[in-house]
Each structure stands twice: as C-alpha cells, then as structure tokens.
Amino acid sequence: MxxxxxxxxxxxxxxxxxxxxxxxxxxxxxxxxxxxxxxxxxxxxxxxxxxxxxxxxxxxxxxxxxxxxxxxxxxxxxxxxxxxxxxxxxxxxxxxxxxxxxxxxxxxxxxxxxxxxxxxxxxxxxxxxxxxxxxxxxxxxxxxRDWMLLLGRKTASEKVASFVEMIARRTPMIGCSHTDEDPDNVHVFLPLSRSEIADYLGLTIETVSRQIGKLKSAGILRLHASREFSVRDMATLREAANIDEE
Amino acid sequence: MxxxxxxxxxxxxxxxxxxxxxxxxxxxxxxxxxxxxxxxxxxxxxxxxxxxxxxxxxxxxxxxxxxxxxxxxxxxxxxxxxxxxxxxxxxxxxxxxxxxxxxxxxxxxxxxxxxxxxxxxxxxxxxxxxxxxxxxxxxxxxxxRDWMLLLGRKTASEKVASFVEMIARRTPMIGCSHTDEDPDNVHVFLPLSRSEIADYLGLTIETVSRQIGKLKSAGILRLHASREFSVRDMATLREAANIDEE
DNA sequence: CGCGGATTTGAACTGAATCAATCGACGTGG
DNA sequence: CCACGTCGATTGATTCAGTTCAAATCCGCG
Missing domain, CATH: 2.60.120.10 (Jelly Rolls)
Structure with a gap:
C-alpha cells in the first residue's frame, strides 16, 4: 500500500x-x-x-x-x-x-x-x-419473454396492474434509496406518459387511463399527480397483475 | 500430418x-x-x-x-x-x-x-x-423484441401472415435443402398445430383458422393438408405481414 | 387569466373472443 | 369394407373487451 x-x-x-x-x-x-x-x-x-x-x-x-x-x-x-x-x-x-x-x-x-x-x-x-x-x-x-406473455395473453387491467407493479418494484432500485420503505406505501414517479404506457402494453391511451382509474377507485393506488402516486396495497396489486414469479 | x-x-x-x-x-x-x-x-x-x-x-x-x-x-x-x-x-x-x-x-x-x-x-x-x-x-x-411488436401492435391477419412468412423463410434453413427453390412456390410443413399457432400469436384457434382461410382464398397460399401448404405469392404475403426488415 | 398539451370521461363501434355445431381425416373393431 | 369414435380444424352466430371518435377537464406556465 x-x-x-x-x-x-x-x-x-x-x-x-x-x-x-x-x-x-x-x-x-x-x-x-x-x-x-x-x-x-x-x-x-x-x-x-x-x-x-x-x-x-x-x-x-x-x-x-x-x-x-x-x-x-x-x-x-x-x-x-x-x-x-x-x-x-x-x-x-x-x-x-x-x-x-x-x-x-x-x-x-x-x-x-x-x-x-x-x-x-x-x-x-x-x-x-x-x-x-x-x-x-x-x-x-x-x-x-415475460413481456411477451403479458402482451399476448393478459387483459387490459392485468397489463396495467403489471406495469404499475413493475415500476413500483424497481423504484427503490432506481432511486438507490436505502430507506427500506413500507411495502404498502411505495411512492412512485412514472417515467412514462400515458401514451408511452399504452405503447409499452399494446393498448390505447384511453384504456390505460380507465384502468388506472379503476386501480385508484379500488383503493390500490392513491394518485397525487398524473405521473405520481403511492401504492397502498401491493398484495392486491400483484394479484390484479397475475404475477406468478418466485 | x-x-x-x-x-x-x-x-x-x-x-x-x-x-x-x-x-x-x-x-x-x-x-x-x-x-x-x-x-x-x-x-x-x-x-x-x-x-x-x-x-x-x-x-x-x-x-x-x-x-x-x-x-x-x-x-x-x-x-x-x-x-x-x-x-x-x-x-x-x-x-x-x-x-x-x-x-x-x-x-x-x-x-x-x-x-x-x-x-x-x-x-x-x-x-x-x-x-x-x-x-x-x-x-x-x-x-x-420483433415478436413483442407483433403481439402488441399487429392485427390478427398481420399476425398470421407474419407467422406463415417466418416459417416459409426459415424452411429452407431447417431442412438444409440446398435446392434454391422458386421463392413463389415454397413448400411448407407447419411444425405447430392451430392451437399452438394461436398460443404463439396471442390469438384463438378460430381466429387463426379464419385468417389462414383468408390467405388461401386470396390465392397467397395453396393448402395441401392442414399442416402442409405452398406459398404462391411471397411478396403479397410479406406485405400482408407488414414486414419492415432489410 | 388564458392558452395548449396531457389526461380523463362518455358513447358508439368493431375486431376478435366465445359459444356452438359441423366437418373431415384417421384408426379401430365388427 | 364400412360403421363408429376421436381429435383437430373449420364455419357460423353472438357477445364483449377494448378501440375509436368526441368532448370535457385538468394542469402547468407565460
């Protein structure tokens, strides 16, 4: 040395x-x-x-x-x-x-x-x-390949739930925030506009918007701004997304 | 030596x-x-x-x-x-x-x-x-990723045309037949059943069957058996598939 | 305050799914 | 050799999830 x-x-x-x-x-x-x-x-x-x-x-x-x-x-x-x-x-x-x-x-x-x-x-x-x-x-x-399953076989509401779940899951990694937050209150900023989310999920803007609305009225999400919200119920979200993973 | x-x-x-x-x-x-x-x-x-x-x-x-x-x-x-x-x-x-x-x-x-x-x-x-x-x-x-575009954004008829095109394109490779055949008379054996094709394209059996029927009545395919046919018009097939590739 | 783009909401439409027969092709056994 | 059963594929009728078209509404910003 x-x-x-x-x-x-x-x-x-x-x-x-x-x-x-x-x-x-x-x-x-x-x-x-x-x-x-x-x-x-x-x-x-x-x-x-x-x-x-x-x-x-x-x-x-x-x-x-x-x-x-x-x-x-x-x-x-x-x-x-x-x-x-x-x-x-x-x-x-x-x-x-x-x-x-x-x-x-x-x-x-x-x-x-x-x-x-x-x-x-x-x-x-x-x-x-x-x-x-x-x-x-x-x-x-x-x-x-996971996304191919989503695109080919999931319904609109499963697609949107899957997308939100994916973003919520990756958010702690991205920010590199080491605050191990409450899994039932993850604060999320969407990196994509509605039209980009639609292009990611093989849907239209309108369908994406309606499905996000449903997640909100089901109490799974709390919207703060159109690109900013908290996940209030991760378990139900994952269920709605039809996630199988380990 | x-x-x-x-x-x-x-x-x-x-x-x-x-x-x-x-x-x-x-x-x-x-x-x-x-x-x-x-x-x-x-x-x-x-x-x-x-x-x-x-x-x-x-x-x-x-x-x-x-x-x-x-x-x-x-x-x-x-x-x-x-x-x-x-x-x-x-x-x-x-x-x-x-x-x-x-x-x-x-x-x-x-x-x-x-x-x-x-x-x-x-x-x-x-x-x-x-x-x-x-x-x-x-x-x-x-x-x-090519397939993601197909699954997310192509119509049923584009999907089926794309699948047939893909199989027709790969057929000479698979068989390793060095007979450089007429591109407008490629003889094809499908490796998949209708239900498997549906699972590949994110469709139902019925839709696959109907779309193959359309390709047939459009004169693009000539069916010999349900899993065996010839492509009669590769150019139109590629058009129907909405292929962009080089 | 008012403008402009993004988002939401509503109403009508449609492409593909679903439900339901029917049609072969093929193998089996009478 | 033909009736029968099975299984995949086709065809038809109906339904419905998601698109399309058309307004609102929201929101950031000068």
Missing part, C-alpha cells in the same frame, strides 16, 4: 454513482482506467432520440441516470416499446452494425458513452466484461 | 449433421472431443416435455433435428409461446439454476445433451464458446 500519484482519469470512474452496479463492476480498480480513458458523459432531455433504428451505431453506453425506452415501429406509425432501461443498465447491441430499434430518452438521462471500436477491443481483452454483458443480455431476454 | 489412432468419440461429433452450424462450430476439431466426451443423444415425441418451468435444470442441449417450443403460462392456464427453436439452435439458460419457461417438443425432436456442470466448465475454458452463445442470445433477444 504505497501512495500512488494522483490520477484524475481514474478518479472520475471511482466517483461514479454506478461504478459497481453497471457493467464496469466486472472490471477491477486497476482495469477501470482503460474504460475511463475512452468514456464520455452526455445529457439528454425527455424525447431526445439517442439512437435511430437502422442507424449505424458507433457507441455503447451505460445509463448513469434516467430511463431510456427502446421502441419499434410499423410502417404506418403503430409503435411498441420493446424495452425500458434504467440506470445502471447497459445500452447497445454488440456484434451488430445497426441498431434493431430506436432508443429514446423517456426522462432526463445521463449516459456514459464508449466509442464502439474501443469498447469492442476491451471486450476482447477482458473476458469478465463480456461475461457480465452476456448475463445482462440473458436477463433482458427473460424480461422480454 | 500423421495417421492418428482411431478415435470413435471424435468421429461421432465429426459426423454430426449440425457440427458446424451449432454452438459446436465455435470449437476446433481438436477441441470438439472435450464436448464429445460429455454429450448424449436423446429423442422426443411431439408433446413431450423437455423442461418444466421452475425445474432445476441440469443440462444444456443442441437441437439436432425438429422444433422445440418455449412457453409461459398464467395461473389460469392461459399460455404463450415465447420462443420457437429449430436445429441447430441451443437450448438452456446459462447462469441460472431454474428454467424460466417450459420447453416442449413440437415435432419429433433429437437433442444432443450436455450435463450442466461439465458444460459450464467448458464455457470457462473456451472463450470462443461463450462468445458464440452470447451472439446466439443477442439474436434471440432481437427475435423476441
């Missing part, structure tokens, strides 16, 4: 809010400098397009804060959200030149960007990094 | 129909013996359960021939097919103890099974193998 010379680049990553939760967690403090050297931060406003479908992709990124929606579109404008990513999720499709979907900032977003070539080089050098990315991808695949 | 002693185990994999198209393609002829030593073949009949959801999974597998459907189920029996795998696809969820879905033989199926522990050991030793599996997983994730 000797006093090392001051290293500003190393310092940056070591101060990063998601240093250990993002893919960077697969790198040691020694190795992190190699990724630090190539990383750049960038901010996005809600609605900003991060990545267009069929775009040539020349970067990967970690989400430092905020929510990013991945969407697909039919020729006539019908739209489907196929993924919703929060900090500290990874963004980008390895081993493919072009993006298979749009990536759009749903909230204020901060990304930590890595140039494609440099990052792919790192992937080859650090097997731990690739394994970590592989595991993240497997988890995303599981989530996508 | 010296004459090697006869090696029956090595011979087996080298004669395998999917030797170079499956994940095994990531291994050299030298390396293949390590996987050969742990592999076992097994046959399944249509409807046989290969893997139950929440089962402790103690093997991985390559599909040597046939089609395997991955399904999820709601408490009340509603079902959704979340993946349809053909030879030479890989089967199994790495880095997770329990299966997140059911895997069921849709047709006659032959698997090449690897004990979990031994295969995970191989994964660590052979980085090429893990990378190959990673790429396969990324492709599955892309496919799952």
């Amino acid at each position: 000797q006093s090392a010379p001051f290293d500003s680049t190393k310092l940056r990553c070591n101060m990063c809010a998601i240093r250990h939760r993002a893919v960077c967690g697969a790198l040691s403090d020694e190795e992190i400098s190699s990724i630090n050297a190539i990383a750049k931060r960038r901010l996005y406003k809600p609605g900003d397009m991060i990545l267009n479908a069929d775009d040539h992709v020349d970067f990967f990124a970690n989400i430092v804060s905020g929510a990013v929606k991945l969407t697909k579109m039919l020729g006539d404008g019908r739209q489907q959200i196929v993924g919703l990513q929060f900090a500290p999720d990874f963004l980008g499709r390895a081993y493919k030149e072009r993006s298979p979907y749009f990536a759009e900032a749903a909230t204020d977003v901060e990304l930590c960007l890595f140039p494609r070539k440099a990052f792919e080089g790192l992937l080859k050098e650090k097997p731990g990094l690739e394994m970590r990315l592989f595991q993240d991808t497997l988890n995303e695949l599981d989530a996508a | 010296q004459s090697a002693p006869f090696d029956s185990t090595k011979l087996r994999c080298n004669m395998c129909a999917i030797r170079h198209r499956a994940v095994c393609g990531a291994l050299s002829d030298e390396e293949i013996s390590s996987i050969n030593a742990i592999a076992k073949r097994r046959l399944y009949k249509p409807g046989d359960m290969i893997l139950n959801a929440d089962d402790h999974v103690d093997f991985f597998a390559n599909i040597v021939s046939g089609a395997v459907k991955l399904t999820k189920m709601l408490g009340d029996g509603r079902q959704q097919i979340v993946g349809l795998q053909f030879a030479p696809d890989f089967l199994g969820r790495a880095y997770k103890e329990r299966s997140p879905y059911f895997a069921e033989a849709a047709t006659d199926v032959e698997l090449c099974l690897f004990p979990r522990k031994a295969f995970e050991g191989l994964l660590k030793e052979k980085p090429g193998l893990e990378m190959r599996l990673f790429q396969d997983t990324l492709n599955e994730l892309d496919a799952a």
